[in-house]
Amino acid sequence: MSSIIQLLPDHVANQIAAGEVVQRPASVVKELLENAIDAGATDIKLICKDAGKTLIQVIDNGKGMNVTDARLCFERHATSKIRKAEDLFDLHTKGFRGEALASIAAIAHVELKTKQDQDELGTHLVIEGSKFTSQEPSVLPKGTSFSVKNLFFNIPARRNFLKSDVVELRHIIDEFQRVVLAHSNIHFTMYHNGSELFNLPQSNLRQRIVNIFSGKTNEKLVPVQENTEIVTIDGFIGKPEFAKKNKGEQFFFVNDRFIKSGYLHHAIMAAYEGLLRDGAQPSYFLYLSVPPHTIDINIHPTKTEIKFDDEHALYAILRSAVKHSLGQFNVAPVLDFERDATLDTPYSFQNKEVDFPTIQVDSTFNPFEQEKKTTTSNFSSGGYKPKKETQSWESLYVGLKDTFEPQEMHFESEVTINSLFADSEVEKPKTVTYQIHKKYIVSPIKSGMLIIDQQRAHQRVLYEQFLTNITVHHANSQQLLFPITLYFSGNEMSLINELRPSLENTGFIFDAIGQDSVVISGLPVTVSESEASIVLEQLVADLQDEIPESSFSQIDSMAKSMAKSLAVKTGAILTEAAQENLVNNLFACKENSVSPFNKPTFITISVEDLDKKFSV
Incomplete structure (x- = not known):
């Protein structure tokens, strides 16, 4: 009987290992950047095309590799980081397993250019699916250039599972930021589709974070x-x-x-x-x-x-x-009633030495040596002009008696009410809604009563309003007297740029969008000035993890996020008019029974159910 257990071919084993190491283009970026750092590079460039699906290239000025190392680095479990098992507990480098390059080469077209400083010529390798197609010496600068093209070209199922370019690029930027934040002493640059996204020179940690x-x-x-x-x-x-x-x-x-x-x-x-x-x-x-x-x-x-x-x-x-x-640094409150916060030293001046002021005196100054100007100079020719006599103050009122005569003044007589109860015959509209525990609105109906969750109901109303405004491209805006400026990070700004047309359809008016800020001059009618930053931050937070592929799903997610931010919250006190308005708007919606998040907005209690409660 033949054996049923067999050793896997190397290229199959490498593809299986690649499933653990390379999950998406961002995984390749992480491995290549860490290898460049371990090589002692001081200048690293990351170049991507189509969010890494077409090209991922990392160029560094590290120590490079010779011909033997260039071939050996693509073998499984080949590494320069450790020699024995004890080294696993004394690691000072990034990578150590020796599977990354072998896994990447198994699922992509790889081109390696590397040269050591003492060598005259470098090495140029081309690999396609773990197969070496060419190797030749080449004139290269010191360091290594690693290009990964057509990722997952031989695993179409894995390639189909990749998200949109926007999502994959965001994952690449996340990995890039994690690496550059840990190494502020290295100059990093990142390019995507020919445009520069980051240029981070060597700096201290605080400046790297700000950049x-x-x-x-x-x-x-x-x-x-x-x-x-x-x-x-x-x-x-x-x-x-x-x-x-x-x-x-x-x-x-x-x-x-x-x-x-x-x-x-x-x-x-x-x-x-x-x-x-x-x-x-x-x-x-x-x-x-x-x-x-x-x-x-x-x-x-x-x-x-x-x-x-x-x-x-x-x-x-x-x-x-x-x-x-x-x-x-006085961020947390302090129970010190005698402390004057205005006298606290800012932490940026904590270690600075005190600069004492210096006093300079003119020792040659003598006030008695100055020449005195005589008053007779005022009477020199052409220098004296007598002042005109001012008229007496009585002249200001000359003629007023002739022109002004007090006329008889008439006052409107106030309407007096003979009786405090004169308007008792006027029938007031009856209250049809009641608020319970600042959370629910109770409204009587013929068969019993409705109990409405005010937050979920308002979410449904706002959700359908935003959907209509975005799809119909028509929304009312309120102009701001003074435009407001909001600041966001690079990732958040790219998302806001993508959402700008939809946001403008809801009523936002953007005067300018920079690299890290937006200037807003108009807001939707339902958004107050103080809520603008809250709405945009919540929108970015909800959509930042996974942006839907289709534009309709993106608009739907956007409408849900804004409805969640602007809906009246549990604990808010609503007037009778606001309660009735909310109930009327809810039942004017196309789908009024559930919120945008598929939770019930109201329940009904019939008279029969109430009778059963009292029949005991």
């Missing part, structure tokens, strides 16, 4: 520093008043490696307790340095999760460090 997330980020940051035997914490946290709905600007780095940790995130949220509004997320850029032997970074294929030896101590230190910074 990525717009100029207004500088005033939002509060520094964090803590040195202990277990961990060294450095970085910045955001002020509570700038917290947003989304988690876009939250970064943890452990030994210059980006990680995700819900446990450490909980420590940050605990430090902000009592300072954030409901649902708000603070921004933070925190860098943790720990001894390499106290962590295990080989527990996840993408190496974004780390296991710590002493998580509880790290949790406590991180929480106290963040809380100390919030209190130290």
Whole structure:
């Protein structure tokens, strides 16, 4: 009987491994950027076309490779980062498994150009689906150029699962930002379809953060520093008043490696307790340095999760460090009634030396040596002109008696009501709605009564209004007396640019859209000036993770997000007129029984149901 277990061919094994390593174009970007950093590069360029589906190229000025290394780097489990198993617990580099390049070469067309500084000629390799098609010496500059073309060309099923270019580009930018934030001493540039998206020169950490997330980020940051035997914490946290709905600007780095940790995130949220509004997320850029032997970074294929030896101590230190910074720079409230906040020293001047003022005296000054001007000079020829005599004040009123005569004044007589109850015969409209617990609206009907959820009902009304305005391209706007300027990050600005036509159809009027800001001169009638930033931030947060493929789905998601932001909330007190207006608008909707999120807007209780309650 023949054996049923067989060894897989290398190209099949590489394609299977590629399923773990290369999930989308952003995975290739991450691996190539980390290899360039490990090569000691000080200038790295990332070039993409069609969100990485057509081309991903990384050019660096690192130490390069010789001919043997250039061939060997595409073999599985070939790496220059480790030599023995113990090295896994003393890692100072990014990649170490030796599967990335082999996996990439198995599912794409790869072109490698590399040269070491001491060599006269470099090496030019071309690989298609793990097969070397050409290898030749070439005149190249120092460093490495790695081009990945036609990703997933031999796995069409995986290529079909890729999202739109906008979504894939956003994932690439996310990976790019995670790498550049960890290495502010390296010059990074990124191009997409020929246009420059980022140009980040060498700088300090604060300047690198500002260069990525717009100029207004500088005033939002509060520094964090803590040195202990277990961990060294450095970085910045955001002020509570700038917290947003989304988690876009939250970064943890452990030994210059980006990680995700819900446990450490909980420590940050605990430090902000009592300072954030409901649902708000603070921004933070925190860098943790720990001894390499106290962590295990080989527990996840993408190496974004780390296991710590002493998580509880790290949790406590991180929480106290963040809380100390919030209190130290007067971000958190302080119970000190005698402290004058205007006398506090800004933290940017904490370590500056005091500049004492200097006094300069003119020792040669003698006031008695000045020549005195005689008063007779005033009477020189042409120098004196006698003043005209002013007329007496009585002359101002000459002629008034002749022209002004007080006339008889008539006053309107006020209408007096003979009786306090004179209007009792006028029948007032009866109240047909009632609000219960600032949440539900009760309205009687013939068969019983309706109980309406005011928030869900208002969401349905606004949702259908926004859908109509966007699709019909007609909406009323209210002009602002003074235009308002809102600031967003690069990712958020690209999304707002894409949504601009739909936003204008809802009533927004944009005067200008820059790289990190928008100027708004008009708002929809249902949006107040104070709600403009809330609506746009919520819209960006809802659509930032996954933008729908079709334009209709995008418009639908946009209408849902704006309806959720602007709907009356639970706890709001509604007048009788507002209650009736909401009920009438709800039953004028095409689909009034459910909210935009498929939750019931009202229930009915019949008289029979009430009778059963009292029949006991």
